[in-house]
Amino acid sequence: MFKIYRKIQGHQSLNHKxxxxxxxxxxxxxIVILMVGILSAIAAPSWLAFVNRQRVGKVxxxxxxxxxxxxxxxxxxxxxxxxxxxxxxxVPEAAVYQDKNNNGEDNTPETxxxxxxxxxxxxxxEEVWVGTNLIDDNKSGPTLDILEDQQTITFxxxxxxxxxxxxxxxxxxxxxxxxxRDNDNPIEATQxxxxxxxxxxAMEANKKGTECxxxx
Numbered sequence: 001m002f003k004i005y006r007k008i009q010g011h012q013s014l015n016h017k018x019x020x021x022x023x024x025x026x027x028x029x030x031i032v033i034l035m036v037g038i039l040s041a042i043a044a045p046s047w048l049a050f051v052n053r054q055r056v057g058k059v060x061x062x063x064x065x066x067x068x069x070x071x072x073x074x075x076x077x078x079x080x081x082x083x084x085x086x087x088x089x090x091v092p093e094a095a096v097y098q099d100k101n102n103n104g105e106d107n108t109p110e111t112x113x114x115x116x117x118x119x120x121x122x123x124x125x126e127e128v129w130v131g132t133n134l135i136d137d138n139k140s141g142p143t144l145d146i147l148e149d150q151q152t153i154t155f156x157x158x159x160x161x162x163x164x165x166x167x168x169x170x171x172x173x174x175x176x177x178x179x180x181r182d183n184d185n186p187i188e189a190t191q192x193x194x195x196x197x198x199x200x201x202a203m204e205a206n207k208k209g210t211e212c213x214x215x216x
Contacts, residue, residue: 060192066094075159086150092117092130129178129186139166170195
């Protein structure tokens with residue numbers, strides 16, 4: 001009986017040898033961590049570029065929307081309508097309004113219903129650069145500059161440019177990722193823009209990069 005017990009015990013001990021290959025060595029873990037770090041470093045710039053494109057695209061669509069709204073109101077109501085753009089406390093804003101109030105007087109910026117171009121889009125004001133070649137109402141300048149003073153595009157009661165004499169190659173509102181080295185300038189490759197191209201109010205909204213750098 002004792003011999004049988006010893007045989008069974010010996011057999012069990014053979015089947016329960018410690019597994020020397022179980023788990024990971026420190027070197028293996030280190031290699032995995034390094035690989036994950038390398039892959040993340042490779043993927044991060046592409047992901048950031050994608051996110052930036054999404055932000056710029058959303059704001060550019062909003063710019064197109066407000067310009068189209070001004071033109072639509074002008075056509076529907078047979079009245080002169082404008083869309084103005086400005087930077088207010090660092091926030092890019094736009095307003096669509098009739099040029100004259102009910103008393104026949106010129107509307108002033110204080111009476112406009114300004115709306116943020118970024119507020120409900122999940123985009124922070126500092127994440128986008130807004131520029132224009134406008135230097136006065138319906139007047140384009142020779143260069144593209146950051147939006148500072150209020151600039152306006154006006155459509156007459158037919159939805160065409162109220163004064164076409166100064167539009168040059170077009171009236172442009174440009175959105176881009178700001179250059180981290182100089183926030184007054186954009187990263188040119190990220191530029192997206194809306195351009196009122198002709199006196200009839202035709203618009204182009206798919207311009208990208210250097211195509212947005214209009215000159216007269």
